Amino acid sequence: MARDSQAALVALNRFGFGARGGASGDVLDAASDPRGFVKAELGRPNRVLLEVPGLQSTPALGKAVFDYQFEIQQAREAAKSAAPPAAGEGASPRLEAKGQRRNLSLNGIAMEMAPKESPREPQAKPAENPGAMAPAEAMQPNAPKPAPQPLNIIQKTFRAEALARLQRAVIADGGFAERLVVFWSNHFCISANKGGPARMWAGSFEREAIRPHVLGRFADMLKAVEQHPAMLFFLDNQQSLGPDSRAGKNRNRGLNENLAREILELHTLGVGGGYSQDDVTSLANVITGWTYAGRLGQLGAPGTFVFNANAHQPGAQRVMGKVYDAGGVAQGEAVLADIARHPSTAKFIAGKFARHFVSDDPPAALVARLADVFTKTGGDLKALALALVDSDEAWSAPLSKIRSPYEFLVAAGRLLAQVPNNPNLYLAGLRALGQPLWSPAGPNGFPDSNAAWLAPEGMKLRLDISTQIASRLAEGVDPRDLLELAAADTASVETRRTVERAESRQQALALLLMSPEFQRR
């Protein structure tokens, strides 16, 4: 049994988001057939799609955000022409006071996870019978709090997308499919911080460009990503003009290499993957004209990918030693198709994949095998995932990686059987712990190493957040049972003792959430 439990932990923690609480029986299920448990989720391709009522397509969201920004701009200009500018009366709403962010976020998590609590008012607990609440004179605050600003369309959309993703992660069987989504989404990351459209599209980008291909082909994902308006906006390709294109000659603007460079460096070949600056420039030329239609829809329906021949650099281009004849959008698609199956890409992806799931320093043999599978299957990502599950290394390597903040918070939500009905406090917690959802600092995504997440301040914050989660949710649960659910008989004697000897349920739960068994995967 001990051996099976250990494998169950690998199945649940290394590959998934951890055991669910309640009566899920995840550990038992995983222990009876660990590999089968992990693979089961890959047998249902629909499982990686996220189709939730209310979530809209990228074009629909694009239209909404363009219209919204247009209105704001109109209002601003009207105000400007009507009166001299007055300080502090800008038309764009600012929601968060910077100095309070961290505290809000610290408070947040537990609030979010606790049902029936009012997320906006972390200090007040709604009365079980509100009618019985008695006001006391002493309760009058000195100054009433300002009413919260209503959310704008961008914020509403972002939160709805975040909520759908969080809910899926918390309820997913083991979570391997969702972990794959998160991996690929981070590999091909955009950042919502880029601006309104990026925030608006952060969720739809993942739903449309990542999820459909997580169990499909790498080349298809690559194409979907590089042609998605969110990526084109994030890496400025909608501004890039072929120097000799009609638009380039008419205007005083030209090539922007941003997207082309990241395609080669971050999305496919990797640093040292054999490309040169010339290749970057050539690829940048190749993908000029890859853009999306704007508000007025001159090039197509607003918010859809379009190829703008007017901005495209004419002529043949040489990329990685191969000449690609002129051919409009097909020229770039041909380049992408080729670099998707380049050996450097296979190596780069295999290494990153193994590093994410197995260890910061994965066994070379495993990486080589994964690269081989990637190459032989023509970049079949389901085959890649199955090869990882079938490898012995993935099951024998110690659970040495620390959970990322996202994995940690989702795992806590799962263990405590708290399906969020509001994402704000998860979002705040992720911000506090340095992994704001869909908002990495750069196009290289969030780091994926113990060096990044096992930082001193991060650990202290994790402890505080665990304490807050526990202070709200420990009542009514037995931390000893939860430890059983989370780690079964693999829990160390010391962890068991630490949880059992805690002086309160709250303390026990906080310690459980911070235990190596819960933090490592």
Added chain:
Amino acid sequence: METRMGCCEDMRSLPTTRRALLLGGASFAAWAYLPKFARAADGRDPRLVLVILRGALDGLATIAPTADPDYAGLHGAIALSTSGPNAALPLDNFFSLHPAMPEFSRMYREKKAAVIHAVATPYRDRSHFDGQDVLESGFAGPGRVQSGWLNRALEGLPKGERVASGLAVGPITPLVLRGAAPTVGWAPLALPQASEDTAMRLLDLYQHRDAALGSALKQGIAFDKAAQGDDMKPKPGTGGVAAMRLAARGAARLMAADNGPRIGALAFDGWDTHANEGGPIGRLAQLLGGLDGALAEFETALGPRWRDTVIVVATEFGRTARINGTQGTDHGTGTVALLAGGAVNGGRVIADWPGLKPASLHQGRDLAPTTDLRAVMKGVLKDQFGLAEKVLAESVFPESAKVKPMHGLVA
């Protein structure tokens, strides 16, 4: 961090929220005919506060049997003494109070505070969770029910004489107040941070199991302290001494209102003193000082209502009579309950003292319980609120008919 400190200082204004005020405003009219709970006969409008000390209070260190010949030997280096520096405060010619509790001492002299010694719930094992479950559920064993005896006491009040609900202080409603009767919650604005005790326990675990996590956390805590500038500043949360006062002050203000809750419950953490418990000064002394301060806050902030108030301080079980190898005490059985408040018939230590001879100790290690804590609770509920003995024996503390309410605890 600054925001947090600011919050604490703002406690004067009892920062409630717009939402709470709105709720309150809406209910104002509905409760305008209240309170009819006051006992018309003598004009009393009683209040009851339950303070739970989570972690198991060392009763022998709080109220020391300084005249018991075996006490000093058992409690060893941390034993209190009636002489010397930091001498314990004599309560009678047998028991002495921990010197960190001067306010309680004054209340005792004013006959507004009392001690019940060698007391315990019916629970006889040594798990904190289960012990707290028994303490709060009011049942004879753990895990029986998801409601608490204080809530069931609210339910048991005569119809038409409803109190304006129970007040739960802290981010969650403690089990003792959970149940069908309405309760309201209030928590100090301060965000709970992990207590030092929790951090120490975790570091200890990491030391054995995960050195990398340990060294990161250790540094993180050090950074945090440096960032806060001064580790002696009051820390928000439920464990700190300052936080105890804040919670008490806030609760007292709410309960002082004419239409405020008449029954409240709060819990303080950190009493699990396995190591370096300290004697007249030290870790336990600090905590007791915080508790003492909280009692004083209640006295001040309840104003005229203090006269009608009983505060009961209780814990899940006691600690070993003999200190362990790390200058602390392990989980035990018999301990103390404290009563304070203007309505308390005080100035007494109530104890059927079992003695501390080896043969007298429960299982050869703990102060033997001679009083059932439920008798104390029943006595207070009966005298404060006129709850019938039958209700107390059947619904508030089920199957406790044999445990008679203690008489005369309320003046």
